[in-house]
Amino acid sequence: MSVSSTKPKISPTSSQELTDRQFVIICSEKQARVMSLPSQTCAYKQKITETSFVVRAEIVAIRDTVCMMCYIANGHIMAFSLPSLKPLYDEDFLPLTDYRVARTFCFSNNGHALYLCSPTEVQKITYSADIAENLSEMLGDLFLPCDTPEAPKQGFFKNLFGGGTSNLDREELFGEMSGKASKGLAKHIPGSGGVQNLQQQAGAVGGEFARTRLLVTERGERLGELDDSSARMMNQSENFAQAAHHIMLKYKDKKWYQF
Known part of the structure; x- marks a missing residue:
């Protein structure tokens, strides 16, 4: 990736005033280099890791500047300044155990990163303090909690002629709950044996x-x-x-x- 310098563009009056105005960042599994163009000289060099290797390296913009973010196989996420490649951030996150993470892990601007943690799930992380402080405000709700209202009371005639199925008790229709019980109504008197005798x-x-x-x-x-x-x-x-x-x-x- 090429990064232009912040110096104002001035037309050179001689060949000595012609300086390098662009940089190319080259990152391998162990180290990164900043090459200046058009002279193609190594301006800066940084050794990223010795025992592991770099899985993903990208140039991102954060807080009106650019830096190089690296995801190491041992689980560390590192940030380097550009073009000097000075270490800015080093945090242990997640060791590389799944090949899916290596294929899908990517950095984005403003301190975001994401990867595919399963065939149907995307995991998003952040390495920015501003986003971490406002993380609770960014979370959404799938539903609003509310109290369940009580079921309306149904009258006798609505249950009888409403057309729906309902359990009607004989006592509610003809027993003491409906009023005075009929004298000719048979009453069930349980025996002395009961279920235990039958058993x-x-x-x-x-x-x-x-x-x-x-x-x-x-x-x-x-x-x-x-x-x-x-x-x-x-x-x-x-x-x-x-x-x-x-x-x-x-x-x-x-x-x-x-x-």
Whole structure:
């Protein structure tokens, strides 16, 4: 970036009065230099960091002057005067851990900076004392807080003929709340058992059902054992019958004196 000097423009009368009137600021990852033009000589040089590197460097205007702002990978934000490159500001902000911050971080005039902290969120910061003092006045409200009004009271006929759904109690319509209760109106008298009695009965029925199921399971197991015993006895009887048949065939044609 080129910065013009503040000297008034005067037409030179000789070649010796011709001086450099423009500067070029060159910033690398470690240092910055101010080159004077058109002589192309190094006017000022400043080492910015030794252990880290510069992520973003920009020339911004603040308080009717210009300076060079740098964002370092170790999280520091630094400011240097122009064209002398004297350190003016050094503050630890946010170490570089996300590549999105490195791609989107940028400085702007009047002490503002912003970056994309997420795919849908933009984070804005300031390094100006004037803006920091008036920060509370710059904040806006999405809504104005107010007290919730009470719901209007609805009459009986509005609930009955209004067309909307509403919960009507029998006591409100025909009970003591509507006036004198009718003599012929049935009144619900709760029993002595209640829900606890029903729960006890349900528990007893469940216990009997579990006991019956256990007995059925045991009976099935016994029937299975009986079937196994019957099958085993049947196999033994068949084996005995076959052995007896073989013995009969063996001694069928022999006489009594041949034994």
